[in-house]
Amino acid sequence: MKPAVTVEYKERMEQIFKNRSWLDQNIDSIKTKYHDSWIVVTGGKLVAAGALTASEAISAAGADFDPETSIVFQVPAKIQFIWQQNKPI
Amino acid sequence: MKNFPFISMREWIDHLSSVGLLVENDQPVKLRNDISALSKQIADKGGPAVLHTNVEGHPGWRLMHDGLTTKHKQAIALGIDEKNFCRNLADKLARGPRIRPIEINNAPCQEEVFTGADIDLALLPAPTTTQFENPPYITAGIQHLKDPESEWVNMAIRRFQLKSSRSFCGLFAPYTHDGVIYQRYIDQGKSMPAAVVIGADPVYFMLSQLSTVPGESEIPLWGAITGEPLQIVKCLTNDLYVPAHAEIIIEGTIDPTTRVFEGPFSEFPGYFSGCFSLPLFNVTAITMRSDPIYYYLCMGMEPGEGHELHSMVEAVTLSAIQEIIPELSDVSILSCGGFTTAMSVRKDRKRPGLVRQLAMAVKGHHVGRLIKNLFVCDDDIDVHNPAHVMWAMGSRFQGERDILVINDVIGCVLDPSIPSLGRDSNLISCSIFDCTEPMAPYDEPYKRGLALPDMTASAKEAYERILKK
Numbered sequence: 001m002k003p004a005v006t007v008e009y010k011e012r013m014e015q016i017f018k019n020r021s022w023l024d025q026n027i028d029s030i031k032t033k034y035h036d037s038w039i040v041v042t043g044g045k046l047v048a049a050g051a052l053t054a055s056e057a058i059s060a061a062g063a064d065f066d067p068e069t070s071i072v073f074q075v076p077a078k079i080q081f082i083w084q085q086n087k088p089i
Numbered sequence: 090m091k092n093f094p095f096i097s098m099r100e101w102i103d104h105l106s107s108v109g110l111l112v113e114n115d116q117p118v119k120l121r122n123d124i125s126a127l128s129k130q131i132a133d134k135g136g137p138a139v140l141h142t143n144v145e146g147h148p149g150w151r152l153m154h155d156g157l158t159t160k161h162k163q164a165i166a167l168g169i170d171e172k173n174f175c176r177n178l179a180d181k182l183a184r185g186p187r188i189r190p191i192e193i194n195n196a197p198c199q200e201e202v203f204t205g206a207d208i209d210l211a212l213l214p215a216p217t218t219t220q221f222e223n224p225p226y227i228t229a230g231i232q233h234l235k236d237p238e239s240e241w242v243n244m245a246i247r248r249f250q251l252k253s254s255r256s257f258c259g260l261f262a263p264y265t266h267d268g269v270i271y272q273r274y275i276d277q278g279k280s281m282p283a284a285v286v287i288g289a290d291p292v293y294f295m296l297s298q299l300s301t302v303p304g305e306s307e308i309p310l311w312g313a314i315t316g317e318p319l320q321i322v323k324c325l326t327n328d329l330y331v332p333a334h335a336e337i338i339i340e341g342t343i344d345p346t347t348r349v350f351e352g353p354f355s356e357f358p359g360y361f362s363g364c365f366s367l368p369l370f371n372v373t374a375i376t377m378r379s380d381p382i383y384y385y386l387c388m389g390m391e392p393g394e395g396h397e398l399h400s401m402v403e404a405v406t407l408s409a410i411q412e413i414i415p416e417l418s419d420v421s422i423l424s425c426g427g428f429t430t431a432m433s434v435r436k437d438r439k440r441p442g443l444v445r446q447l448a449m450a451v452k453g454h455h456v457g458r459l460i461k462n463l464f465v466c467d468d469d470i471d472v473h474n475p476a477h478v479m480w481a482m483g484s485r486f487q488g489e490r491d492i493l494v495i496n497d498v499i500g501c502v503l504d505p506s507i508p509s510l511g512r513d514s515n516l517i518s519c520s521i522f523d524c525t526e527p528m529a530p531y532d533e534p535y536k537r538g539l540a541l542p543d544m545t546a547s548a549k550e551a552y553e554r555i556l557k558k
Contacts, residue, residue, distance in 0.1 A: 001149035003201065003381050005212045009146025013211035016224045017253045024252075024350040027364075054221060068121065072221040074353075080363030081262070081502055083348055 015069035018044045023071055027079075034075045040064070041071040093168035094315035097197070097334035098288045098382060101156060101166065102140060110162060111138040118152075119145045120225065124216040128154045128387035132394060138162070140382070147214040154385040157291055158394040166291035167314055175419055175473075178404035179411075181314055188312025188319075196322035196333035200379040204326070208372050209254045213287075213337070214383050219355045224251040226354060228395075229386035230285040230339070231297040232259055233329050234270045237277060242306045242329070243267055246297040248388070249285065249370070250351050258349045258367040259285075262502050264458075264515070266303060271368065275345040282327035283343050283370060288336025288384045293319070298401045300455055326373040336381045340374040355389035357396060357426040360505040391424060399426055406430075406456045413450040416443060421472040427459035428504065431472035434465060439528060445493060448521040452498050459501050463521045469539075470524075481524040485535075491523040 019041045023030070030039065033049070038057035040048040047064035051057035054072050058065050065072075090108075095101040105111035118124060118141045127139065131154075138156040157163050164171035169178055203212070215225040227249040235242045243266040247259040261267035274281040289297075292314050296307045311319040322333040324340045331338050345368075352364035388395045399422045407420040410432075419433045432451075434443060444465045451457035466472055466481045500507060500517030507517055526535045542548075 002379060003149045003212065003377060004147070005209070006146045006148070010209070010211045012146075013224070013251075013254070017251070020224050020252065027350045069223070071223050076353075076364045078363075079350070079366050080352075082366040083263070083368055 012068055015043075015066075016071075019069060019071045022046075023073060030075055031077065031079075035077040036075065038072065038074050041073065042066055042069065093165065094292065094317055095166060095290050096315075096317075096320065097290050098153070098156075098294075098336055098384065101291045102138075102153065102382070104165070105138050105156065105162070106140075108165075109137075111140060111156075114139055114141045115143050117143045117145060120214055120216045122217065122220065124152065124154065124385060125218040125387050128385070129389075129393065131155045132158055132387070132392040132397075135159075144214045144383075147212075149380065150214050151380075151382045152214055152216070152385060153288075153382055154387065155394055156384070157295065158392075158397050160397070160400060163291075163295065163397070163400055167295070174400060175403045175407055175421070178400070179408040182310060182404055183408050185310070185313025185316070187309040188317065190308060190311070190319040190321040190330070192330070193320045193322060193333050196320075197378050198331065198333055198335045198338050199322060199325065199376040201377050201381075202325065203375040204373070208375055210251050210257065210339075210372065210375075211254055212375065215251065216385050218387060218389060219361075222354070226250050227257065227285065227287065228388055229294070229384045230259075230287050231289060231294070232261070232267060233284040233286065233331060234267055234281060235329055236270050236304075237273050237279070237281075239304065240306075241270075241304050242308060243270055244286075244297050244307055246294075246386075248354055248356075250354070252349060252369065255372045256369055257372075258351045258369050260351065260354075260362075260365060260367060262515070264499060266300070269303065271343065274343075278345055280342040280344040282324075282329055283341055284324050284327070284329045284331050285339040285341075285370075286331050286335045286337070287339070288382055289332050290334060293332050293335075294384075295398060295401045298398050299405055300402070300458070301405075303455070324374070325376060337375070337377040337383065339370075339372055340376070341370050341372040343368045343370050356503045357388055357391070358428065358501075358503055358505055359390040359425065362503050396424075396426060402427060402456070406451075409454055409456045410447070410450055413454070414443075414447050416440075417447065418468040419472050421478075423464075423475055423478070425461075425504075426501075428501070429462040429464075430460045431464040431466060431475075431478045433468040433470055433472045434525065436467040436469060436526070439467070439525065441528065444521065444523045444525060448493055448495065448519075452495055452519050458499055461500060461504065461517050461519055463519065464524055465521060466524045467526055478524065482522060485526050486522060486524045493521040493523070495519045495521070 038051040040061040048057045048060035091100045141152045217225045249257045249259045320333040321330040347369045348366045353361040356362045403420045416438045423429045471477045
C-alpha cells in the first residue's frame, strides 16, 4: 500500500496549523498581556487566557477545548533566543 | 540474516528482529502520547526496538523507535566489541579509511516523489512527545547544509516543529556548524538549500551526533566504520546529496530573513526548552520509499535513546583530546548529553598539573562545548559506572584543593540552569572535580592500595558451586 494520510487526520493537522499560526503571529501581544500564564487557542482564536495552570485554562475554555487540535500554551515572559536578520546574538 | 554493515534502516530492522531485539506491534497506536510514553518505558525499564504497523491516520506507513537505545544494539550496528566500547569506536574512527561516497541512480529514497501542490507534511506520522505539544515535531530528522564557500557539508540531528503543510522550523544556534554555514548565506543575502533525512541506516544516524572539526564533513566517516562507500543520491530540487537507502527525504530552502516563533519542546537536559525565534524551512519536495518507515526519537528526561546515542560523542572526544593529552584513557557522558562527563587518566603516567591541563584542553576544544561538570578519575575507575565515579569522589576528593571552576565559557542554549537572555546567554561555569589519587607527598593513605580480598582460584570455584545450588 502506498503511503497515505486519512482525510480526517489531514483536516486535524490543518486545524492545528491554523491555531499555531494564530499564536505565532500574535505572540508579542500575547506575551505582553498573559506572560507566565496558560492560554488555549482553538479555531484560530483565543478561547481562554490568564490561567495559572493548564487544567484551569482547559476548564475555562469549556466546550471550545479540543484535545486533538487546541493549542494549550504556557506563555513565556521572554523569547529565549532570536536569530537576528543580519547577525546572530 | 544480514549482518554488519547495515546499509539501510530496514536491513537493521531485519537483523534486530532475527536476534530477538525488535518486536512488531500490529495493534492501532495513536500519535498523540502513546508512542512517546511507550518509548520512555522501554528506556526506563529496558525493552526492544518496536516497529508499529498500524499507525493512526496513516495507512501504508510503519513507524519505528528505540533501535539504538542500548550500547549492545549500538555495538552490533557499529561492528565493534561492546567491551571497551568507547575506545573501540575511537580506534575505528581514527584508523578506518575515509572512503568517498558513490552516487547511484534510482535510489530507494526517491521511489515516491511529492512536489508542488502534493507537498503535505501531514503525510508524515510524526508523534508528539509531551501532553500539550502542538503541532508535532520531527525528532529524528538529520539536517544537511552545504557551505556556500567550500565543499563542506554538515549534518546534524535537530528538532523540527511543523508550522504548516509546507514548512517547519529547526533549532540550530549560531555557534554550531549549521549556524556558521547559515550565517554565510545571510551575509550573502541568499536562501540556503537544505535537506532533512529521516530513517537513515544506524551508522549514519549515529554519525549525525558528531561534532567534527569545522570544515570537515561527517559523511566520509561512514566508510571508516563500515569499510564500504556510502551510496548517495542527489536531491531533486537542490544540489545536496543524501543517503540513497534512507526512508524519507525532505528537501527545501531556508531564507536569510524570515523568522518564526517556535517552542517549547522537551529537550535532552530533561526540561522543556524556552521559546525561540528561528529560521523557516520551506519544503520544495518530499521523497520517500514506496513503503516508508518513519523513525521517532523520544527526547526529554533521561534515560532515552537520544541520550544513549552520545556514545559516538564519547569516542570522538576521547580521540580528539588524546591528541593533546595522551594520558587520557576513557570518556563517559554521565548525564544531560554531556553536561556531566567523567574522564579517566592513566595512573602510571600521572604528573603534577595533569588534571588542570586536561580541563583546559577539553574546554578549549569544540568537542568540550557541552561539558559543564567534569569528573577526572584515575584509570582504575570505570568512568562508565556512575557509582564508581562517586566512590572516587568520596575517597579521593577534597573540595578545598580539588575543584577548578572556569567561568564564562560557551555552553548550550538548552541548559536550564543558565540565564537565558542577554550577555550571559549560553555562557556557563565549567566545574572540574579532580577525583584522582593525590600525588606524593599526600599519598600515604593510598600507598597500600585498595582494600580487596585476594581472588584465589578456590574462592572462584566456591562461588561457582554456590551459584549452581
